[in-house]
Amino acid sequence: MMKPTIKTAFAAFVTAAAVSAVVLGTAPAQAAGNVATPAVQDWSFKGLFGTFDRASAQRGYKVYKEVCSACHSLNLIKFRNLQDLGFSEAQVKALAAEYEIQDGPNDDGEMFTRKRTPSDPLPAPFANEKAAAAANNGKAPPDLSLITKARAQGGDSVIKVSLKHPGGFTLGADYVYALLTGYGEPPAGVEVPDGGNYNKYFPGGVIAMASPLAADAVEFSDGTKATVAQMAHDVTMFLSWAAEPELEARKRLGVKVMLFLLVLTGMLFALKRKIWSDIH
Amino acid sequence: MSEQHSTSKFMQNGVVKWIEHRMPIFSFIDHSVGSGYPAPKNLSYWWNFGSLAGLALIIMIVSGIVLAMHYTPHTTLAFNSVERIMRDVNGGWLIRYLHMNGGSFFFFAVFIHIFRGLYFGSYKYPRELLWIIGVLILLAMMATAFMGYVLPWGQMSYWGATVITNLFSAVPWVGDSIVTLLWGGFVVDNPTLNRFFSLHYLMPFVILGLVIVHIWALHTFGSNNPTGVDVKGPQDTIPFHPYFTIKDLYGMGVFLLIFCFFVFFAPNYFGEADNYIPANPLATPPHIVPEWYFLPFYAILRAFTNDFVLYWPISWLMTAKLAGVIAMFGSVILLALVPWLDTSKVRSARFRPVYKWFFWIFVLDWLVLGLVGAHPPEGAWVLIGQISTAYYFAHLLVILPILGVIERPLALPESISASVTQPAE
Numbered sequence: 001m002m003k004p005t006i007k008t009a010f011a012a013f014v015t016a017a018a019v020s021a022v023v024l025g026t027a028p029a030q031a032a033g034n035v036a037t038p039a040v041q042d043w044s045f046k047g048l049f050g051t052f053d054r055a056s057a058q059r060g061y062k063v064y065k066e067v068c069s070a071c072h073s074l075n076l077i078k079f080r081n082l083q084d085l086g087f088s089e090a091q092v093k094a095l096a097a098e099y100e101i102q103d104g105p106n107d108d109g110e111m112f113t114r115k116r117t118p119s120d121p122l123p124a125p126f127a128n129e130k131a132a133a134a135a136n137n138g139k140a141p142p143d144l145s146l147i148t149k150a151r152a153q154g155g156d157s158v159i160k161v162s163l164k165h166p167g168g169f170t171l172g173a174d175y176v177y178a179l180l181t182g183y184g185e186p187p188a189g190v191e192v193p194d195g196g197n198y199n200k201y202f203p204g205g206v207i208a209m210a211s212p213l214a215a216d217a218v219e220f221s222d223g224t225k226a227t228v229a230q231m232a233h234d235v236t237m238f239l240s241w242a243a244e245p246e247l248e249a250r251k252r253l254g255v256k257v258m259l260f261l262l263v264l265t266g267m268l269f270a271l272k273r274k275i276w277s278d279i280h
Numbered sequence: 281m282s283e284q285h286s287t288s289k290f291m292q293n294g295v296v297k298w299i300e301h302r303m304p305i306f307s308f309i310d311h312s313v314g315s316g317y318p319a320p321k322n323l324s325y326w327w328n329f330g331s332l333a334g335l336a337l338i339i340m341i342v343s344g345i346v347l348a349m350h351y352t353p354h355t356t357l358a359f360n361s362v363e364r365i366m367r368d369v370n371g372g373w374l375i376r377y378l379h380m381n382g383g384s385f386f387f388f389a390v391f392i393h394i395f396r397g398l399y400f401g402s403y404k405y406p407r408e409l410l411w412i413i414g415v416l417i418l419l420a421m422m423a424t425a426f427m428g429y430v431l432p433w434g435q436m437s438y439w440g441a442t443v444i445t446n447l448f449s450a451v452p453w454v455g456d457s458i459v460t461l462l463w464g465g466f467v468v469d470n471p472t473l474n475r476f477f478s479l480h481y482l483m484p485f486v487i488l489g490l491v492i493v494h495i496w497a498l499h500t501f502g503s504n505n506p507t508g509v510d511v512k513g514p515q516d517t518i519p520f521h522p523y524f525t526i527k528d529l530y531g532m533g534v535f536l537l538i539f540c541f542f543v544f545f546a547p548n549y550f551g552e553a554d555n556y557i558p559a560n561p562l563a564t565p566p567h568i569v570p571e572w573y574f575l576p577f578y579a580i581l582r583a584f585t586n587d588f589v590l591y592w593p594i595s596w597l598m599t600a601k602l603a604g605v606i607a608m609f610g611s612v613i614l615l616a617l618v619p620w621l622d623t624s625k626v627r628s629a630r631f632r633p634v635y636k637w638f639f640w641i642f643v644l645d646w647l648v649l650g651l652v653g654a655h656p657p658e659g660a661w662v663l664i665g666q667i668s669t670a671y672y673f674a675h676l677l678v679i680l681p682i683l684g685v686i687e688r689p690l691a692l693p694e695s696i697s698a699s700v701t702q703p704a705e
Contacts, residue, residue: 002668048545076363142557146363149548150556171553203566243556246366246373253374261540265533272530275522279321 024062024245036200037170038178045240048255052241056085059220060238061085063231066218068144071136071209076145077242080118084245085238092118099123137195137208148236148243173240175201180232183211307684310521312499312622318517319524320471320505321698326400327503328531333530336386336613337491343379344428351431353477355470358433377547384427384550385539387573390418393583399639401627402504410497415616417490422612424483427476430572434555439568441476442468444695447581450602467561507699508627509692516696520542567656575653581608581667582657590670607669614676621676621683633691635683642675 044053061082063075079096083089096116101123104111116123126132133141142150151172178201186198186205196206213228220226241247290296291306300306310316328660350369352361364373394414397403403411430441445462449455464471502511511517518524542549550572554565570578582590584604598606614621629636645668652665693699 076360076367081367146556150553152553171548250377250544250547252372254540257540258341258537259535261533265530265537267528268526268533272526275526279518279523 026219035203035205036178036182038174038201041177043173043235043237045247048251050251053237055222056234056237057085057241058087058238059222059224059231060234060236062113062218062220063213063235064144064238067212067231068235069122069125071125071132071141072144073132074122074144074242075124075125076121076143078119078121079116081245083118085241089118096120116213139208144239144242146243148176148240149263150243151175172243173236176239177232177236179207179234180213181229288419298317303661312495313525314521315519316320316627317499317502317520318511318514319520320511320516320696321523322505322507322699323503323524323527324506324511325527325531326392326396326506328528329389329396331528332531332535333386333389333393334491335535336382336389336575337484337487339378339382340386343375343382344484346375346483348481351477353431354473355433355473355559358431358473362432367471374543377543381542381547381550382605383428384542384571385535386421386575387425389535389678390421391573394418394615395643397504399505399629399643400506401508401622401629403619404508404622404627405619406501407497409505410494411619412616413490413494413497417494417614419489419612420483420487420490420616422577424480424487425552425571425573426478427483430473430476431480432555433473433559435557435559435565436481436552436568438468438559438561439565440570440683441472443568445472446572447605447608450599450605452598452602459596481643490530504627506628506630507693507696509694509696512695512697552580554645569654572650572654575651576649577608577611577647577653579653579665580669580672581605582653583607583665585662588666588669590673607673611672618676618680621680623681624687624689625684626689626692632683632693633690634687638675638679638683645671645675 013061043050044056045051064072079092082092082095087095094119099116099120100113101116101120102111103114120173126135129140149172152175179199182199183197183209184200186192190198190205192198194204196208197210198205199207199211213231215228216226217231218226224230244250287339291300296306305314347365350361350372351364352358362376365376367373369375387450397411397414426440426444430437430693445459445468448458448462451458460466461467462472462475464475502517505511552569552571567675569575581604584600586595586600586605588600591603624632626632629639648664649672652661652668655661657665
């Protein structure tokens with residue numbers, strides 16, 4: 001046995017080290033300062049059984065198509081993928097046929113344009129990244145295919161975000177929604193240069209993108225009122241699907257796998273106890 | 281035992297006898313993981329993590345081979361080929377998330393396996409070589425994981441590769457040549473990606489070879505056990521099969537439950553969001569952070585600045601950068617010397633009242649190093665990183681050798697059986 005005093009001293013040392021690590025660990029997060037933390041939203045795709053709200057995502061596609069797609073591409077999405085959102089095959093065909101694409105060369109060696117089909121990608125607003133940059137003050141607007149996976153809250157790692165929001169969190173979706181609704185007048189002392197816009201959720205506070213959403217910027221066919229918050233919510237739903245189209249299949253399979261493993265592990269445990277019952 | 285009876289009945293089978301006579305594979309299996317391999321009867325659940333690491337290695341190799349069928353190692357195609365796996369390959373998202381999270385769980389199992397060895401003194405005579413092979417496996421895993429992380433060619437892939445390969449430029453005289461060789465050119469580019477892909481495919485089989493040698497060395501003297509007392513006779517052991525086969529299988533069930541929770545419900549938990557942005561050599565991410573399993577070592581690397589006390593005595597000899605690189609690799613390689621740095625004759629911390637506490641402080645120190653590695657080197661983190669780095673080396677180089685001499689261990693049980701019938705604690 002160790003002397004009680006030494007033991008107490010050790011315990012005190014260990015506790016002090018642990019406490020200081022935790023306390024100091026939170027300090028720089030507050031010091032990082034001027035970026036506001038996005039509120040954690042209750043998205044329909046959260047949780048073990050979460051799914052994308054089809055109606056919201058379809059409205060979101062409309063917002064993307066009529067607003068975002070003027071500057072942002074969505075290169076990883078093909079028209080056929082839109083069937084995931086509840087569009088019928090005929091609807092997808094019609095949506096694709098609204099755009100043309102260059103194809104070829106044909107048997108005469110010539111390039112030609114044709115209507116897009118469901119297997120074609122959504123059209124990009126610019127011919128290439130250089131053209132996109134040239135039209136936007138030298139920096140190309142990012143492709144949105146993975147935007148909700150590519151943005152953690154305020155630039156934090158997932159592990160740090162989960163420590164800050166032990167009650168649950170959605171990484172990029174909360175950030176994208178907050179950013180779209182986070183425009184406003186800069187607080188005193190914040191200088192916004194020409195061509196910049198103040199957004200309290202953007203790292204540094206100044207973002208090149210002007211506030212993209214204005215009330216009634218689109219007209220929803222289902223009669224939903226197109227407020228800024230509604231459009232931001234719907235387009236975030238759409239972009240979350242675009243980033244993780246496998247989410248629903250993943251969670252459905254996950255529930256089955258977990259149930260299977262629970263039963264299997266339970267049986268293995270019972271077998272283990274049975275086999276070991278003659279060992280003392 | 282009915283088990284032995286069925287084994288012998290199996291061995292009477294004509295086909296089995298024909299094969300066994302020409303190549304005694306069935307008795308080999310029986311002596312490796314069967315009823316012919318005696319294991320200490322008091323092994324605790326901490327002894328499950330070896331087989332769990334083996335399971336993780338198999339998951340990584342199988343999922344990796346399938347991923348390689350669909351992946352394209354080219355700077356302009358790699359990122360999108362990974363997304364094609366995620367979106368268009370049947371079950372591709374599952375294979376990729378198994379591989380992504382499998383890496384984390386492989387390290388998780390191996391770290392616990394290593395700390396178990398440190399607690400119960402599994403590295404002491406006659407298992408020093410077994411332990412050294414284990415450290416080599418850890419090094420090979422680190423190289424494999426680093427190169428694998430580069431393959432998706434996201435922002436963190438690219439910048440992680442740039443930062444880590446640049447470390448070798450600190451080596452005197454030949455540093456720049458080493459870096460050029462690693463890159464296959466003068467920047468991280470397509471040749472780098474190609475050689476990393478090739479080596480990332482090779483290394484798992486090197487690890488597999490090392491694991492086979494690791495198990496060979498293990499089977500020479502058998503497992504250590506929680507008392508650290510040698511097996512004295514048959515009364516101290518039970519056959520590996522069925523006792524430990526079923527215990528390992530049960531452990532695998534629990535392990536897979538936790539693993540699959542992350543694969544299916546939080547697949548990007550251990551990742552960095554920045555790696556879903558395609559690599560861009562013109563835009564440096566604000567914080568370049570390695571995967572979590574490298575964070576303690578990353579913290580040791582960054583602790584060596586010009587004002588770090590440990591650096592002063594060697595500052596005439598080398599740059600702080602080189603000292604950091606040596607310390608980072610040294611922190612792993614030094615583990616291989618633990619069998620000789622630990623001077624105590626007693627294996628298990630159960631009977632080492634003071635070492636037991638230092639062990640847990642060492643674990644805590646390692647976790648603090650991980651926290652430090654996750655944060656930008658600013659403010660208090662610099663000092664905490666330097667103190668915990670100094671402590672890491674102090675534990676291995678000062679505390680372990682001295683403690684073995686001055687500590688008075690508790691009385692050891694006469695045998696494993698004796699310790700089971702009369703608990704020591």
